[in-house]
Amino acid sequence: MKKLFTSFVSLVLIFSMVGNVFAESNKVNYEYSSALVQVLQLDEIFVGAVGVDGEFLVLNQQKAIDNGISSDKIKEAKEKIKEYNKITKDVLEISPLLSFVGNQIQFDEIESEKKGVSKELINSTKSDIEKINKRSS
Incomplete structure (x- = not known):
């Protein structure tokens, strides 16, 4: 049940927050980085390093490194983003x-x-x- 709820939340967040951006641009959008960081339950230091590319979330590893984020925290963020993107893929399918x-x-x-x-x-x-x-x- 939790996975289904998370899936619906993912779908709503992605399409309500940045739906128009997808049609306008193929580049990564960091405009909603703060909200995405909260959704992923990451430290605020990731704001600006997490963005949206199409329907999926991405981590700009160089920005994270430039912000002084440890490799352990970067690895944790990558795992959370991977899990989030899997749920998003399933919802879209x-x-x-x-x-x-x-x-x-x-x-x-x-x-x-x-x-x-x-x-x-x-x-x-x-x-x-x-x-x-x-x-x-």
Whole structure:
């Protein structure tokens, strides 16, 4: 459930904060770095070093080094960004296959298999949706 919630939060944050930026530019955007650092639960010293590239987050390692951030903290930030980007990738892959019927979420498992979505993600999504639908009944 936590992963599903995190996935939805990721999707909302990415598209609500910087959705228009993607269409305008292919370069990394650091405008929302402060908010991204908070979402990732990183130290404030990472502000300016974390940005958005397309739909995914990136760490400008040189900026982090220039800010005096230790290699251990940089490694930790990279892991958090990697995890965040994995969740974002999963959300982008699954969200077009979800729909609402009344107050229930429907998941097109057959289409997801045709699109090559991993079995792990399909099973996780099915399980999460069953839990959510039970609570909304």
